[in-house]
Amino acid sequence: MxxxxxxxxxxxxxxxxxxxxxxxxxxxxxxxxxxxxxxxxxxxxxxxDPCTVEYFGVFSISDPQAAGRKLWCIYCCRKPEIADVVESLRQKYGKKNVYEIYQKPTFSGVGFRKIVKDYFSELKWLASGNLLEAPPNSYYNDERFVKTVSDLHDKEQRRLFDYIMVQHDWFKRYNDQKPPPSRH
Structure with a gap:
């Protein structure tokens, strides 16, 4: 739908x-x-049905053993599944070490997760599964990471909007039933 x-x-x-x-x-x-x-x-x-909308989100993970290590976990799932994802991450990394910093409804959560993962992989980040780890000398923090992901989301929304508008223009051009203007 x-x-x-x-x-x-x-x-x-x-x-x-x-x-x-x-x-x-x-x-x-x-x-x-x-x-x-x-x-x-x-x-x-x-x-x-709000349960069919996919959500893309990011968790910031602080590692108590390595204070300089910067980790983020990206996920995509439907609204009812978010609680299970949060619980599994908190069990794995500890309750006070995981907090959510970004969440948006998307057209395709899997596709947007791939876009984010590919973008940070090109920056030579360690990307394994849903985890993204910044290099040790990286200037990325939570705010910068959220701004980058937000910019990627805006680009994706713009790409979808442009596609729909191109389809709309073609549809309008070829299905317009008005007669051509008379020339006097």
Whole structure:
């Protein structure tokens, strides 16, 4: 289902409903995007299920044995699974050594995790599994790391938005039924 998370809108679907029996914004977007991407139309409105939205997040991990070691753990999962991820990390590294510094709903958590991992791997960081470790002489701290991940997220959102707008322009250009202007 296409929803407002794709465009970066974080709005409750209940506040999008309109007066009377007019369709809400989610239904209008669903119908339009199905026409835009040549998908089969739905007969009934599709409800927004918040449990299907993927979240991408980052945990900062402080290692008590090595004070100069900078570790971050990236994850992607659905909303109900976040508590399990947090609990497993806190059991592994200790409750007071793990804290969350970033969390955003994404269109594809796995794809965004790969983008973040590839970006930091190119900076010669140690990347194994979900862990990212900065080199010992790195100037990255939690704030700088969050700013970089946030910039990567903005670029990804912009890329998705640009793709949708290109599709929209093509659709509008070739499906516009207005007659050409008369020349006098």
């Amino acid at each position: 296409f929803n407002s998370v794709l465009l970066g809108l974080e709005v409750d679907s209940c506040c999008l409903s309109m007066a009377g029996n007019r369709p809400n914004l989610e239904d209008k977007l669903e119908k339009y995007w199905r026409r835009l991407f040549y998908l089969q139309p739905n007969a009934e409105p599709t409800p927004l």
